[in-house]
Amino acid sequence: MLNIKIPEKEHGTRLDRCVRRLLGQLNQSLLEKFLRSGMILLDGKKAKSSTKVFYGQEINYSQKLSFDKPYQVKKISEYNETYYKNLFKKIFIKETSEYIAINKPSGLAVQGGSKQKFHVDDMLKCISTDDNSLKLVHRIDKDTSGLLLLAKENKVAKKFTSFFKDRKIIKTYLAIVSPCPTDDRGTIDLPLSKSFTKDYQRMSVDQNMGKRAISEYKVLDKVGSRVALVALFPKTGRTHQLRVHLEYINAPIVGDNKYRGLSEVFMSSHNLPEHKKLSQIKWIPNNIKNLQLHAYSIRIPESETIIAEVSEDFKQNLKFLGLKLPKKLHDIFI
CATH class of the missing domain: 3.10.290.10 (RNA-binding S4 domain)
Structure with a gap:
């Protein structure tokens, strides 16, 4: 070897x-x-x-293995570098001696891939220096907006990684769901596994082969039984965990095109009391499928709580639906 x-x-x-x-x-x-x-x-x-x-x-x-060709690092274009530096200024939250916090917009992938023109990995290359190479310590989905922490040193990255692994960090998410959960507060403890179809893979509840996944939720505000603003705390970190768990209790996240649930109320013509049809809501201009899920805060053990404020679009969606965002959110699951 x-x-x-x-x-x-x-x-x-x-x-x-x-x-x-x-x-x-x-x-x-x-x-x-x-x-x-x-x-x-x-x-x-x-x-x-x-x-x-x-x-x-x-x-x-094994020395028997042969590789097609040496890996070549793709040079980031001057245009992309300028884009990333300007983006970083817009989404920057705060900086300490250990980390930098950013508020990732929906639609920006964290890791690169063949279909990803822009992603956080490349942005880090543009804003890092030879003496200070920033490292991701956790990830969120491409379509999820919100808080990301970037460690400044390896020892900090290792510390934060162990915090996440040992469930010492409390992450709070916000989601607009439709219809509302049956109960205003609860814990979803359902194992998840990957399932594959011809076109793509998705996560699903699997009582036999799945890995344990636990999510807590609390309804913060609601309009009848049609739509609600929900706070979420994923105690485990499985892929698409919150999206699958909410779909399973038939309270899928508005704009989730993969985990739609049973009713697909957000695509229907049902009227909300004293509101327009949900199908007329402009999540993004002419695009109803923008996922309404935001990584709002992270509480670090024996330290502070870092907050990523919701976007103006998210606020407008709440206003349109008549939902109110409480002032104190980060201590809901403490």
Whole structure:
């Protein structure tokens, strides 16, 4: 077996992406096969492609493997660099000696991919310096807006990663859902697993093979039984957890085109009391499918609570529906 140490710049990235950057291009299905068979190991042990790697670990790989071509870092264009720097100024929340907090807009992916023109990973390259390489310590979905923390050093990234892993951080989300949950407050404890269709993959409740997922929620305001503003606390961090759990209790998030629930009220012609039809709401100009989910706050153990205010569009949607945003939100689940 040949060995290569993971450099500092790869700290916190996915194993499959790290392999490609360090060793060269390899088809994803083949890479998965080599990981399962043990031809590629992480610190001498089998690991999944999605496993996060850390500075100082070793990738062990068989000398029989061949890679198509060395990985080449794509240079960020001058136009994109200017865009990212201006974007960072707009979404910047605060900076401490340990981290920077930003308010990610809906529609901006966190990680790059073949279909992503702009993403946070590239933005970090533009705003980082040789002495200060910013690192993501957690992620939110592309269509979810809100709070992201960027660690300034590896030791800070490791500390925050352990906080998330040990469930010491309290994250509060806000969502507009339709229809309202049956109960005004509750805990959803349902295991989730990935399921695949011909066109795409999605998460679903799976009592047999799923991983445990726990979400708390509280209704903050509602209009009859049609629509509500809900605060959410994901105690675990499964993919699309909040979206799947809300769909399961038939209170899907407005604008969620993947986890629509049973009623799809937001696409129907039902009238709200003293309101226009929900189908006439302009979430984004001429686009009703903008996901109404916002990562509002993070409470750090023995420290402060960081807040990312909701966007003007979100506020306008609340106003249109007659929903009110309470003043104190960050301590709901403490």
